[in-house]
Amino acid sequence: MRPLASTDYNRGHLSVLSILTSAEDPGEAAWIMHFESLRSSPRMYYTLVTVDKTTDKIAGVGTVFMERKFQRGLSSVGHIEDIVVEEKQQGKKLGLRIIQALVSISENSGAYKTILNCVDNKIRKSFFCFLFV
Amino acid sequence: MFSTHVLPHHRLPPILLEERMLPFTPDSKLDLLFSPDLIPEEVKSQLHPDVHVRWRGYFIVTLLIKH
Numbered sequence: 651m652r653p654l655a656s657t658d659y660n661r662g663h664l665s666v667l668s669i670l671t672s673a674e675d676p677g678e679a680a681w682i683m684h685f686e687s688l689r690s691s692p693r694m695y696y697t698l699v700t701v702d703k704t705t706d707k708i709a710g711v712g713t714v715f716m717e718r719k720f721q722r723g724l725s726s727v728g729h730i731e732d733i734v735v736e737e738k739q740q741g742k743k744l745g746l747r748i749i750q751a752l753v754s755i756s757e758n759s760g761a762y763k764t765i766l767n768c769v770d771n772k773i774r775k776s777f778f779c780f781l782f783v
Numbered sequence: 784m785f786s787t788h789v790l791p792h793h794r795l796p797p798i799l800l801e802e803r804m805l806p807f808t809p810d811s812k813l814d815l816l817f818s819p820d821l822i823p824e825e826v827k828s829q830l831h832p833d834v835h836v837r838w839r840g841y842f843i844v845t846l847l848i849k850h
Contacts, residue, residue, distance in 0.1 A: 651822055651826065651827055651830055652810050652813070652815065652819050652822070653815040653816040653817045653818075653819055653821075653822070654815070654816040655808075655813035655814055655815050655816070656813070656814040656815075657813065657814070685816065688816060689816055689817075692817075695816065696816070696817055696821070697816055698822065700830065701807065703807040704806075704807075705806065706806040706807050706808055742831045743829075743831075744830070744831070747826050747829060747830050750823075750826045750829075751822050751823060751826040751827075754822075754823045754826065755821050755822070758821065
């Protein structure tokens with residue numbers, strides 16, 4: 651497990667995300683520009699990936715976005731988004747581990763709460779995973 | 784004069800053999816979005832060691848959470 655890297659376009663990042671929703675390929679140059687724009691906002695976007703060591707391809711992805719607040723002493727709220735695990739890699743608790751790491755990053759970044767966003771038909775599974783964090 | 788001693792393939796230390804065979808790119812060779820130190824070691828240690836396919840048969844946790 652590691653942070654998203656600038657070369658992850660070639661490790662199937664968009665392919666994994668496309669399991670979740672439409673993730674059209676903008677081309678490598680545009681992908682890298684977007685990566686740099688995320689990195690230019692420090693302490694705001696934390697995207698994790700798990701990598702299959704045998705292929706060096708991405709097996710799972712997840713992001714926590716830090717929303718800065720004025721209340722509670724200029725605190726922040728973490729929003730966990732876009733948790734997805736490649737179909738062949740499911741069943742190994744990768745999603746759960748990604749969520750655990752993201753919650754930890756959120757709390758260590760000073761968030762007073764962390765919210766897990768998901769679509770309606772995944773609420774039961776998401777809730778199940780959140781129970782174990 | 785130096786003498787060159789080459790270990791037979793089957794006698795290479797396991798970790799070196801693994802590094803030689805796997806295409807995995809270590810963090811140190813990557814340009815990362817943020818510091819990997821922020822990822823708790825406890826969670827890393829609980830990950831499946833190589834993310835090999837491991838069929839559990841009776842129970843599959845499917846995680847497809849969408850914003």
